[in-house]
Amino acid sequence: MSGAVVEAALLKSAAAGALSLAFGGAPLGVLLIARRMSLVGDAMSHAILPGVAIAFLITGPDPVGLTIGALIAAFVVAGASTAMSRLRAVPEDASFAVFYLAALALGVVLIGKVASANFTQALLFGEAGSFDRESLILAASAATATLVSLALFVRGFLGEGADPVFMRASRAPGWALHLLLMMLVALNLVAGFRAFGALMTVGLMMIPAAAARFWARGYAGQAGAAVLISALASLTGILLAAVIQIEPGAVMTLAAATAFAVSALAGPRGSLIQSLPCRPHLEG
């Protein structure tokens, strides 16, 4: 097999993985932004680090072990943050900031102690070559779990976001929905972190979701737009990265940021162009 064929196969599996992450992550990003929980993705991605470091201590650089360590750590943060969100004294974003900084610090200490600088860099910014069969299955499972959960519980997720007082009075299981949302975020981030990096995966979840706000009004429209933007940005990023021979995670995130800039300038809803004074109206 020639080098070009191997390269093409790698590109294909990275693209398939990125599409899975677009379908799973972007609709969750829309929910997180709408609930003013943009920081949650960041917090979760940093929480993955100490989990990976502990797994590295136990299993060495075994990919399955690292993924399980990341999942356990992310689920612990998901559960702890759900518990914290029931406390009134600390606003939700503040309790996340606490987790995020503590987990980052713990991750830095542990990883600095056990792993090489290369390993840390791969963890944060990704290594697309690591998108093997198992990673693809995990990414596809995360997307499937997310879409099925959204289909089943969308009324609950939207109600909790738009009118939590009403939902509480209606005896809706708010904490269970919150926990499920956090678990899904965790699952999608872990599915992407080895190939595209813990930080860059958050970018692909949140930036297309932010851009989608300039395109659609309701949740369904915004989720659809976010999936589309995320998929386009990912594929563009992977191709560009292959051309200039660097890891794709950061290029994908930059492509998403470009899509955000275009949306903010020219999207049909509340963009810069929309907010310019309209001459015909002034004259009419």
Place this chain on the structure above:
Amino acid sequence: MNGVRLHNLTLGYERHPAVHHLEGAFAQGRLNAIVGPNGSGKSTLLKGIAGALAPLSGRIDLAGLAARDVAYLPQDNGVARAFPMTLETLVSLGLWGRRGLFGAVSAADRAAIAAAFAAVGLTGLEQRGIDEVSGGQLQRALFARVLVQDARLILLDEPFAALDGRTTADLIALIRRWPGEGRTVLIVSHDLDLVRSLCTQTLLLTREAVAWGDTDMVLGAENLLRARRLSEGWADDAAICHHDGHDHPHGQAA
């Protein structure tokens, strides 16, 4: 027979009572008002009846009504306007009590939602975002959600605050139909003229019941004067209640 009965009910926050020792009943299938000066515990009482605040002592008897039989519209409606949601989705949340987490929306549900939009005069605005409508239109949509809830007991906290005259008149016309449909309505309001014209029964509250019964009797000059005197004597964080000739702090009792 009585829709909502209060048994020696005390409600409050962080063990500071806000309303004390309420004993009595709101008439079933009638328009009941709860009036009183600022800080008299009106909203707290409604929140307690809605089940959003547990009693410090005593109890609330809803005569067998389940949570889904109660519709509650709080004063600060709590709707996150920045959330990506259409008015139609907001109104359809009223199905939660009957459809819950899993239930599918039926054709009859869709018809009920369309009828509710028509009843509040919002037909045609179903697909507007909740961030794209006026405060009055949002309040109309929240009334449409109450209609979709199809509840036996409806709790409204200052439902006309900050609304224009036209919207208020439309929503009052809607409320007047509810007793005829067998629904019990509790309205918290500071507008005594409105209460006199709308509600047959009134509770005058100043952290305790000053008077409770027919609106004309309750809103007599003597009762109103007494309510004002009582409210002028309040300390901001009184934790002691004067009842039955003895003083007792509520915190330790719970």
